[in-house]
Amino acid sequence: MTEDSGTRVRRWSARAAYLFAAVTIAVPVVFAGVVGTVGLLIVGAGGVVVTTAALYWLLTRYGLLRWASLVIAALTPIVVVALFVRAHLLWVVLLAAAAALAALACARIALRPETSRTTAPELPAARARHPFLIMNPRSGGGKVERFELPRRAEELGAEVVLLTGQVDVVALARAAVARGADLLGVAGGDGTQALVAGVAAEHGLPFLVISAGTRNHFAMDLGLDRADPAAGLDALSDGVELRVDLGRINGLPFVNNASFGVYAEIVRSPAYRDDKTATVLRLLPDLLAGHRGNHLVARIDGTTVTGAQAILVSNNPYGTSDLAGLSRRERLDRGLLGAVTLTVASTRDAVGLIRRTRSRGLTQRTAPEVTVDADAPRIPVGVDGESLELDTPVRCVVEPGALRVWVPRNRPGTPPAAPTIDWLRLRDLAFRGR
Missing domain, CATH: 1.20.1500 (YheA-like fold)
Incomplete structure (x- = not known):
């Protein structure tokens, strides 16, 4: 052959x-x-x-x-x-x-891989009759206005609401559902995406993601074109449906991740918005030494991790090379949370982490539920980039296939993750013909 x-x-x-x-x-x-x-x-x-x-x-x-x-x-x-x-x-x-x-x-x-992987299997998507879209003009440095998203959406028959000031987006979405909206969508950051996605999941409605935020991690993992937010609107005229999972943290929805410990404590500081670098350098020593912040206990599928300085819980796991949730997830329909805990208590732990050795200071697990407890009744948590305070114990769960996301039929897609270097597999390919 x-x-x-x-x-x-x-x-x-x-x-x-x-x-x-x-x-x-x-x-x-x-x-x-x-x-x-x-x-x-x-x-x-x-x-x-x-x-x-x-x-x-x-x-x-x-x-x-x-x-x-x-x-x-x-x-x-x-x-x-x-x-x-x-x-x-x-x-x-x-x-x-x-x-x-x-x-x-x-x-x-x-x-x-010979073929690119897909976030989730594609299903047919019917045409929405009353789509309702919430757009944040401040997100992503003004992408909503720059790409003329309101005009383009209205030309496709959507009702558009622009956020001004402090607005309850959950109440907006629920009011739209009561008026007969049969699709909810957001052009904004991942935090706003998550809130409206929760409403869509509750009512079994399709959800539209428009990548008008700064980082657009959820859009990236859905395979959308982050450089052209307007392309996401094509799902209204020629789209397919992806059934993906939705995370819940103390009942609140999240599409990407929730972070506990060092990051959550730093982001909570009022000074962080004005001077990020100075705030990190000022707070980090006490946080890493345990003189500041809460003592955390994570329970992950029978494993208990005590005293972790940082915990990341994600809606489906990130790649094993990504400890901070800054990269991407290969799938969004595995029905599992990803959990990473990190404890760097000494120089030796820091060296081990850089060398990527499996030290006791680093754990990576998957589980349908993760609980984080602390020595305080409430703790700061970063949820999809938003700083919140939640009651302890904080319970994170995943709802498999809860979210019906509509995406354009023609989209860049999700590139396959960099493969793990397996020299035995390479030997078979090189010399054994398989």
Whole structure:
């Protein structure tokens, strides 16, 4: 049987990955010798450890120690490079690093899925007769007006309400349902999206996402075009339906994630809006040392984590390479929450985290329910970017398939996540024909 072009590309990419990996190992041995190679590894690894430790002290100390840590963190890479130059080995390091990057790139080409994954199966979507859209003119730096979203939506038969001042969007959505709206939608941030999505789920109505916010994480995971919010309106004339999950935290809906601990405490500070960097540097040492903030206890599918400094609970899990919920989720219909807890109590923990070792300070789990308790009756929680205070224990659950999202039939889609590098799989592709 003749192999197709895609299979040939994957096979030769796997072979190239092994070739570049061999070059990565051979270059320092050939040009620096075994002793020189060991020296390179010691200096390089030592530089990473010292820099990481200095950055940890920068974030966890005040005064003179903080400034000294900043100097060490800045100077260490320079010293490492200087040592390589002095030993006439900098070019060896750069060549080996280039070969390693080439091996990684080839491995990802070889292992990437042959077809892009979908957030959820597509279902037929009928035409909405009375769509109701809420638009926030302030979101995303004025995307609503810049892309003429109200005019375009009204031309498609939608009723549009622009948010001005403090408005109860849940009450707006419920009033629209009472008047006969058969679709609810939002052009705004993820926090507003979540509130209206909750109303749509309660009434079994389809929900329309228009990517007019700043980050638009939910839109990204739905495969929408974040660069062109107006493209989301195509779902009103030629759309398909995705049944996706909806998260609930103490009964409130969320579409992305809820964060506890350090991030929630910092965002709650009134000074955060005016000067984010200064606020983080001022609050972080006491938060990491446990002198400020609440003592958290997370219960995740039979696992209890005590004293975590940061907890992230997401509506479906993020990729294992993403600890902060800043990336993307491959699926939104698994019926599970993702849970990440982080405890960095020492320099050793910080180094272990940077090296991505599975230390006891990091847990990543999936579960249908996550409970977070604390030593206070109420705690700050960041829910889809909004700062809230919720009663403890805080209960997070997922409602499988609760949300009927309408998206355009033609959309960019969700690119497959970067594959995990599996050298055994690469060997099979390169040399065994499978």
